[in-house]
Amino acid sequence: MNKKTVFSGVQPSGNLTIGNYLGAIKNFSRLQDEYNSIYSIVDMHSITVPQVPSELRKRTYEVLALYLATGLDPEKSTIFVQSHVSAHAELCWVLNSISYMGQLNRMTQYKDKSSKSEENLNAALFTYPVLMAADILLYQTDFVPVGEDQRQHLELARDLAIRFNSKYSDTFKVPDNLIQKETGKIYNLKNPELKMSKSDPDANSYILMLDDKDTIVRKVKRAVTDSLANFNYSKEQKGLQNLINIYSAFSGEDVKNIVNKYRNENYSVFKEDLGILIAEALKPIQNEYDKLMSDKGYLESIMKEGAEKARYLSYKTLRKVYKKVGFVQI
Numbered sequence: 001m002n003k004k005t006v007f008s009g010v011q012p013s014g015n016l017t018i019g020n021y022l023g024a025i026k027n028f029s030r031l032q033d034e035y036n037s038i039y040s041i042v043d044m045h046s047i048t049v050p051q052v053p054s055e056l057r058k059r060t061y062e063v064l065a066l067y068l069a070t071g072l073d074p075e076k077s078t079i080f081v082q083s084h085v086s087a088h089a090e091l092c093w094v095l096n097s098i099s100y101m102g103q104l105n106r107m108t109q110y111k112d113k114s115s116k117s118e119e120n121l122n123a124a125l126f127t128y129p130v131l132m133a134a135d136i137l138l139y140q141t142d143f144v145p146v147g148e149d150q151r152q153h154l155e156l157a158r159d160l161a162i163r164f165n166s167k168y169s170d171t172f173k174v175p176d177n178l179i180q181k182e183t184g185k186i187y188n189l190k191n192p193e194l195k196m197s198k199s200d201p202d203a204n205s206y207i208l209m210l211d212d213k214d215t216i217v218r219k220v221k222r223a224v225t226d227s228l229a230n231f232n233y234s235k236e237q238k239g240l241q242n243l244i245n246i247y248s249a250f251s252g253e254d255v256k257n258i259v260n261k262y263r264n265e266n267y268s269v270f271k272e273d274l275g276i277l278i279a280e281a282l283k284p285i286q287n288e289y290d291k292l293m294s295d296k297g298y299l300e301s302i303m304k305e306g307a308e309k310a311r312y313l314s315y316k317t318l319r320k321v322y323k324k325v326g327f328v329q330i
Protein backbone atom coordinates (compact mmCIF):
# COMPACT_ATOMS: atom_id res chain seq x y z
CA MET A 1 0.00 0.00 0.00
CA ASN A 2 3.05 2.24 0.44
CA LYS A 3 2.96 3.77 -3.02
CA LYS A 4 5.57 6.36 -3.95
CA THR A 5 4.36 9.83 -4.88
CA VAL A 6 4.75 11.67 -8.18
CA PHE A 7 4.01 15.37 -8.62
CA SER A 8 4.16 17.52 -11.74
CA GLY A 9 2.56 20.62 -13.20
CA VAL A 10 2.00 22.51 -16.42
CA GLN A 11 1.61 26.27 -16.80
CA PRO A 12 -1.52 27.56 -18.57
CA SER A 13 0.73 30.11 -20.28
CA GLY A 14 -0.18 29.23 -23.86
CA ASN A 15 -1.62 26.48 -25.99
CA LEU A 16 0.18 23.25 -25.19
CA THR A 17 2.69 21.87 -27.69
CA ILE A 18 3.68 18.31 -28.49
CA GLY A 19 6.84 19.17 -26.47
CA ASN A 20 4.70 19.57 -23.34
CA TYR A 21 2.83 16.39 -24.30
CA LEU A 22 5.79 14.10 -25.03
CA GLY A 23 8.10 15.56 -22.37
CA ALA A 24 5.56 15.53 -19.55
CA ILE A 25 1.79 15.00 -19.92
CA LYS A 26 1.91 11.73 -21.86
CA ASN A 27 3.70 10.15 -18.91
CA PHE A 28 1.26 11.40 -16.30
CA SER A 29 -1.53 8.92 -17.02
CA ARG A 30 0.96 6.08 -17.44
CA LEU A 31 2.18 6.67 -13.87
CA GLN A 32 -1.17 7.01 -12.11
CA ASP A 33 -1.71 3.30 -11.44
CA GLU A 34 1.68 2.72 -9.90
CA TYR A 35 2.06 5.95 -7.92
CA ASN A 36 0.13 8.36 -5.73
CA SER A 37 -0.19 10.90 -8.50
CA ILE A 38 -0.64 14.62 -7.99
CA TYR A 39 -0.89 16.92 -11.01
CA SER A 40 -1.35 20.66 -10.90
CA ILE A 41 -2.19 23.41 -13.35
CA VAL A 42 0.37 25.91 -12.14
CA ASP A 43 -1.35 29.21 -12.87
CA MET A 44 0.72 31.10 -10.27
CA HIS A 45 3.85 30.32 -12.29
CA SER A 46 2.23 31.74 -15.42
CA ILE A 47 2.04 35.29 -14.10
CA THR A 48 5.84 35.48 -13.91
CA VAL A 49 5.52 36.71 -17.52
CA PRO A 50 2.72 39.06 -18.65
CA GLN A 51 -0.67 37.35 -19.21
CA VAL A 52 -4.07 38.54 -20.43
CA PRO A 53 -6.33 37.66 -17.44
CA SER A 54 -9.28 36.40 -19.51
CA GLU A 55 -6.95 34.16 -21.52
CA LEU A 56 -5.21 32.81 -18.45
CA ARG A 57 -8.63 31.87 -17.03
CA LYS A 58 -9.66 30.17 -20.29
CA ARG A 59 -6.38 28.28 -20.61
CA THR A 60 -6.68 26.94 -17.08
CA TYR A 61 -9.86 25.12 -18.16
CA GLU A 62 -8.13 24.04 -21.36
CA VAL A 63 -5.15 22.47 -19.60
CA LEU A 64 -7.50 20.63 -17.24
CA ALA A 65 -9.50 19.33 -20.23
CA LEU A 66 -6.27 18.20 -21.90
CA TYR A 67 -5.13 16.44 -18.72
CA LEU A 68 -8.40 14.49 -18.67
CA ALA A 69 -8.45 13.91 -22.43
CA THR A 70 -4.98 12.33 -22.29
CA GLY A 71 -6.21 9.83 -19.71
CA LEU A 72 -5.80 11.38 -16.27
CA ASP A 73 -8.49 9.96 -14.05
CA PRO A 74 -9.64 12.11 -11.08
CA GLU A 75 -10.45 8.91 -9.19
CA LYS A 76 -6.81 7.84 -9.40
CA SER A 77 -4.97 11.18 -9.43
CA THR A 78 -5.29 14.41 -7.49
CA ILE A 79 -5.77 17.10 -10.13
CA PHE A 80 -5.94 20.72 -9.01
CA VAL A 81 -5.26 24.37 -9.82
CA GLN A 82 -2.27 25.78 -7.91
CA SER A 83 -3.90 29.09 -6.89
CA HIS A 84 -6.72 27.15 -5.17
CA VAL A 85 -4.24 25.81 -2.60
CA SER A 86 -2.64 28.67 -0.67
CA ALA A 87 -0.07 26.37 0.97
CA HIS A 88 2.04 26.72 -2.22
CA ALA A 89 2.54 30.47 -1.78
CA GLU A 90 3.01 30.03 1.98
CA LEU A 91 5.74 27.40 1.71
CA CYS A 92 7.39 29.40 -1.07
CA TRP A 93 7.82 32.29 1.39
CA VAL A 94 9.50 30.06 3.97
CA LEU A 95 11.77 28.50 1.33
CA ASN A 96 12.69 31.99 0.08
CA SER A 97 14.26 32.55 3.48
CA ILE A 98 16.79 29.74 2.86
CA SER A 99 17.33 30.39 -0.89
CA TYR A 100 20.55 32.03 -2.02
CA MET A 101 20.33 34.89 -4.52
CA GLY A 102 23.50 33.63 -6.23
CA GLN A 103 21.96 30.22 -6.94
CA LEU A 104 18.73 31.76 -8.30
CA ASN A 105 20.81 34.06 -10.48
CA ARG A 106 22.35 31.03 -12.19
CA MET A 107 19.00 29.57 -13.31
CA THR A 108 19.15 29.43 -17.11
CA GLN A 109 15.39 29.80 -17.59
CA TYR A 110 15.47 33.07 -15.59
CA LYS A 111 18.38 34.31 -17.68
CA ASP A 112 16.60 33.39 -20.96
CA LYS A 113 13.20 34.78 -20.09
CA SER A 114 14.41 37.96 -18.36
CA SER A 115 16.62 38.82 -21.32
CA LYS A 116 13.63 38.63 -23.69
CA SER A 117 11.77 41.64 -22.28
CA GLU A 118 12.03 44.37 -19.60
CA GLU A 119 8.57 43.33 -18.38
CA ASN A 120 9.99 39.93 -17.48
CA LEU A 121 12.47 41.46 -15.06
CA ASN A 122 10.25 40.92 -12.01
CA ALA A 123 10.88 39.34 -8.62
CA ALA A 124 8.38 36.52 -9.24
CA LEU A 125 10.29 35.28 -12.29
CA PHE A 126 13.45 35.35 -10.17
CA THR A 127 11.87 33.24 -7.39
CA TYR A 128 9.86 30.99 -9.76
CA PRO A 129 12.13 27.98 -8.99
CA VAL A 130 11.46 28.44 -5.25
CA LEU A 131 7.70 28.28 -5.84
CA MET A 132 8.33 25.15 -7.93
CA ALA A 133 10.30 23.66 -5.04
CA ALA A 134 7.36 24.41 -2.73
CA ASP A 135 4.96 22.71 -5.19
CA ILE A 136 7.03 19.55 -5.11
CA LEU A 137 8.08 19.43 -1.46
CA LEU A 138 4.57 20.03 -0.05
CA TYR A 139 3.47 16.56 -1.21
CA GLN A 140 6.52 14.62 0.04
CA THR A 141 7.18 13.80 -3.61
CA ASP A 142 9.46 10.93 -4.64
CA PHE A 143 9.53 11.54 -8.41
CA VAL A 144 8.88 14.50 -10.69
CA PRO A 145 8.12 13.67 -14.35
CA VAL A 146 9.27 16.76 -16.29
CA GLY A 147 11.12 17.76 -19.43
CA GLU A 148 14.87 18.33 -19.54
CA ASP A 149 14.41 22.12 -19.24
CA GLN A 150 13.26 21.64 -15.64
CA ARG A 151 16.31 19.63 -14.51
CA GLN A 152 18.07 22.64 -12.98
CA HIS A 153 14.92 23.74 -11.12
CA LEU A 154 14.51 20.26 -9.74
CA GLU A 155 18.11 20.32 -8.50
CA LEU A 156 17.22 23.47 -6.57
CA ALA A 157 14.19 21.73 -5.03
CA ARG A 158 16.51 18.96 -3.86
CA ASP A 159 19.03 21.47 -2.45
CA LEU A 160 16.30 23.33 -0.56
CA ALA A 161 14.88 20.11 0.90
CA ILE A 162 18.34 19.04 2.09
CA ARG A 163 19.13 22.54 3.45
CA PHE A 164 15.83 22.79 5.34
CA ASN A 165 16.17 19.25 6.74
CA SER A 166 19.68 19.92 8.02
CA LYS A 167 18.80 23.33 9.49
CA TYR A 168 15.53 22.32 11.21
CA SER A 169 15.52 18.46 11.24
CA ASP A 170 14.01 15.96 8.82
CA THR A 171 10.87 17.40 7.19
CA PHE A 172 10.92 16.95 3.42
CA LYS A 173 11.50 13.98 1.18
CA VAL A 174 14.28 14.71 -1.34
CA PRO A 175 12.73 14.21 -4.81
CA ASP A 176 14.25 12.68 -7.96
CA ASN A 177 13.46 13.57 -11.53
CA LEU A 178 11.82 11.28 -14.09
CA ILE A 179 13.12 12.68 -17.37
CA GLN A 180 12.57 10.68 -20.56
CA LYS A 181 15.79 10.21 -22.56
CA GLU A 182 14.46 10.71 -26.11
CA THR A 183 11.45 12.96 -25.45
CA GLY A 184 12.77 14.98 -22.50
CA LYS A 185 13.62 17.72 -24.96
CA ILE A 186 11.64 18.18 -28.16
CA TYR A 187 13.25 20.83 -30.34
CA ASN A 188 11.93 23.87 -32.18
CA LEU A 189 10.94 22.96 -35.77
CA LYS A 190 12.47 26.12 -37.21
CA ASN A 191 15.64 26.12 -35.14
CA PRO A 192 16.60 22.69 -33.80
CA GLU A 193 19.17 24.28 -31.47
CA LEU A 194 16.28 25.62 -29.34
CA LYS A 195 13.59 23.74 -27.43
CA MET A 196 10.01 23.75 -28.71
CA SER A 197 8.15 26.30 -26.59
CA LYS A 198 4.48 27.28 -26.37
CA SER A 199 5.33 30.98 -26.01
CA ASP A 200 7.52 31.14 -29.14
CA PRO A 201 6.34 34.00 -31.38
CA ASP A 202 6.72 31.82 -34.53
CA ALA A 203 3.73 29.45 -34.78
CA ASN A 204 5.64 27.31 -37.29
CA SER A 205 8.25 26.48 -34.65
CA TYR A 206 5.85 24.25 -32.71
CA ILE A 207 2.98 21.81 -33.15
CA LEU A 208 0.09 22.33 -30.78
CA MET A 209 -1.83 19.46 -29.23
CA LEU A 210 -4.94 21.07 -30.72
CA ASP A 211 -3.61 21.81 -34.23
CA ASP A 212 -5.72 20.30 -37.03
CA LYS A 213 -4.39 17.75 -39.50
CA ASP A 214 -3.64 20.20 -42.34
CA THR A 215 -1.76 22.52 -40.01
CA ILE A 216 0.29 19.67 -38.55
CA VAL A 217 1.16 18.25 -41.99
CA ARG A 218 2.14 21.74 -43.22
CA LYS A 219 4.30 22.50 -40.15
CA VAL A 220 6.16 19.19 -40.39
CA LYS A 221 6.78 19.71 -44.12
CA ARG A 222 8.35 23.09 -43.36
CA ALA A 223 10.46 21.85 -40.45
CA VAL A 224 14.15 22.62 -40.87
CA THR A 225 16.29 19.54 -41.62
CA ASP A 226 19.54 19.57 -43.66
CA SER A 227 20.82 19.26 -47.21
CA LEU A 228 22.86 16.06 -46.72
CA ALA A 229 20.18 13.87 -48.34
CA ASN A 230 21.16 11.08 -45.97
CA PHE A 231 18.38 9.68 -43.77
CA ASN A 232 20.27 9.06 -40.57
CA TYR A 233 19.90 9.47 -36.80
CA SER A 234 22.84 11.59 -35.75
CA LYS A 235 23.75 14.63 -33.65
CA GLU A 236 25.07 16.31 -36.80
CA GLN A 237 21.52 16.22 -38.25
CA LYS A 238 19.69 17.71 -35.31
CA GLY A 239 16.52 18.72 -37.15
CA LEU A 240 16.06 15.25 -38.61
CA GLN A 241 17.01 13.60 -35.32
CA ASN A 242 14.28 15.59 -33.56
CA LEU A 243 11.69 14.51 -36.14
CA ILE A 244 12.75 10.86 -35.79
CA ASN A 245 12.37 11.13 -32.01
CA ILE A 246 8.87 12.54 -32.47
CA TYR A 247 8.01 9.75 -34.92
CA SER A 248 9.28 7.15 -32.47
CA ALA A 249 7.32 8.64 -29.55
CA PHE A 250 4.03 8.73 -31.46
CA SER A 251 4.40 5.34 -33.17
CA GLY A 252 6.16 3.35 -30.45
CA GLU A 253 8.62 2.14 -33.12
CA ASP A 254 12.27 2.18 -32.24
CA VAL A 255 14.67 4.56 -33.92
CA LYS A 256 16.61 1.79 -35.75
CA ASN A 257 13.45 0.51 -37.46
CA ILE A 258 12.47 4.00 -38.52
CA VAL A 259 15.90 4.67 -40.02
CA ASN A 260 15.78 1.34 -41.92
CA LYS A 261 12.30 2.07 -43.20
CA TYR A 262 13.16 5.51 -44.64
CA ARG A 263 16.85 5.00 -45.47
CA ASN A 264 16.26 5.10 -49.23
CA GLU A 265 13.48 7.68 -49.25
CA ASN A 266 13.45 11.43 -49.65
CA TYR A 267 13.02 13.37 -46.40
CA SER A 268 9.72 14.60 -47.84
CA VAL A 269 8.20 11.07 -47.76
CA PHE A 270 9.15 10.69 -44.10
CA LYS A 271 7.83 14.16 -43.27
CA GLU A 272 4.48 13.47 -44.97
CA ASP A 273 4.08 10.22 -42.98
CA LEU A 274 5.13 11.91 -39.75
CA GLY A 275 2.57 14.71 -40.14
CA ILE A 276 -0.22 12.18 -40.65
CA LEU A 277 1.01 10.03 -37.74
CA ILE A 278 0.97 12.97 -35.31
CA ALA A 279 -2.46 14.16 -36.50
CA GLU A 280 -3.96 10.68 -36.13
CA ALA A 281 -2.47 10.17 -32.66
CA LEU A 282 -3.81 13.51 -31.45
CA LYS A 283 -7.30 13.15 -32.99
CA PRO A 284 -8.88 11.03 -30.20
CA ILE A 285 -7.43 13.41 -27.58
CA GLN A 286 -8.85 16.38 -29.48
CA ASN A 287 -12.31 14.76 -29.73
CA GLU A 288 -12.37 14.06 -25.99
CA TYR A 289 -11.11 17.58 -25.29
CA ASP A 290 -14.00 19.11 -27.30
CA LYS A 291 -16.54 17.11 -25.28
CA LEU A 292 -14.98 18.13 -21.95
CA MET A 293 -14.75 21.81 -22.88
CA SER A 294 -18.49 21.88 -23.54
CA ASP A 295 -19.14 21.00 -19.87
CA LYS A 296 -17.54 23.70 -17.71
CA GLY A 297 -19.61 22.58 -14.71
CA TYR A 298 -17.95 19.17 -14.81
CA LEU A 299 -14.46 20.72 -15.08
CA GLU A 300 -15.20 22.98 -12.10
CA SER A 301 -16.35 20.01 -10.04
CA ILE A 302 -12.99 18.30 -10.75
CA MET A 303 -11.14 21.49 -9.73
CA LYS A 304 -13.07 21.67 -6.43
CA GLU A 305 -12.57 18.04 -5.55
CA GLY A 306 -8.85 18.23 -6.45
CA ALA A 307 -8.35 21.42 -4.41
CA GLU A 308 -9.84 19.77 -1.32
CA LYS A 309 -7.57 16.73 -1.61
CA ALA A 310 -4.49 18.87 -2.30
CA ARG A 311 -5.27 21.24 0.61
CA TYR A 312 -5.50 18.31 3.00
CA LEU A 313 -2.18 16.82 1.86
CA SER A 314 -0.25 20.08 1.61
CA TYR A 315 -1.35 21.48 4.97
CA LYS A 316 -0.02 18.39 6.71
CA THR A 317 3.47 19.37 5.50
CA LEU A 318 2.99 23.11 5.95
CA ARG A 319 1.92 22.73 9.59
CA LYS A 320 5.15 20.82 10.32
CA VAL A 321 7.21 23.48 8.56
CA TYR A 322 5.57 26.34 10.49
CA LYS A 323 6.20 24.55 13.76
CA LYS A 324 9.85 23.91 12.94
CA VAL A 325 10.64 27.48 11.94
CA GLY A 326 9.11 28.76 15.18
CA PHE A 327 5.68 30.11 14.19
CA VAL A 328 3.15 30.02 17.03
CA GLN A 329 0.46 27.34 16.53
CA ILE A 330 -3.05 28.27 17.77
Ligand code: AQP
Nearest residue numbers: 011013019020023024146147184185186196197198199
Ligand atom coordinates in the same frame (compact mmCIF):
# COMPACT_ATOMS: atom_id res chain seq x y z
N1 AQP B 1 10.24 21.15 -25.78
C1 AQP B 1 9.96 20.38 -24.74
N2 AQP B 1 10.32 19.07 -24.76
C2 AQP B 1 10.04 18.26 -23.71
N3 AQP B 1 9.38 18.68 -22.60
C3 AQP B 1 9.00 19.97 -22.56
N4 AQP B 1 8.34 20.69 -21.63
C4 AQP B 1 8.20 21.96 -22.07
N5 AQP B 1 8.75 22.09 -23.28
C5 AQP B 1 9.26 20.88 -23.60
C6 AQP B 1 7.84 20.15 -20.36
O1 AQP B 1 6.45 20.41 -20.30
C7 AQP B 1 6.09 20.57 -18.93
C8 AQP B 1 5.25 21.79 -18.77
O2 AQP B 1 6.00 22.93 -19.10
P1 AQP B 1 5.62 24.31 -18.46
O3 AQP B 1 4.26 24.67 -18.88
O4 AQP B 1 5.82 24.28 -17.00
O5 AQP B 1 6.60 25.38 -19.03
P2 AQP B 1 7.95 25.33 -19.76
O6 AQP B 1 8.81 24.22 -19.29
O7 AQP B 1 8.56 26.69 -19.68
O8 AQP B 1 7.42 24.98 -21.22
P3 AQP B 1 7.21 25.93 -22.44
O9 AQP B 1 6.35 25.22 -23.44
O10 AQP B 1 8.52 26.41 -22.95
O11 AQP B 1 6.38 27.12 -21.84
P4 AQP B 1 6.65 28.67 -21.88
O12 AQP B 1 6.84 28.96 -23.34
O13 AQP B 1 5.41 29.27 -21.29
O14 AQP B 1 7.87 28.92 -21.07
C9 AQP B 1 7.39 20.64 -18.12
O15 AQP B 1 7.62 19.38 -17.52
C10 AQP B 1 8.43 20.90 -19.18
O16 AQP B 1 9.70 20.38 -18.82
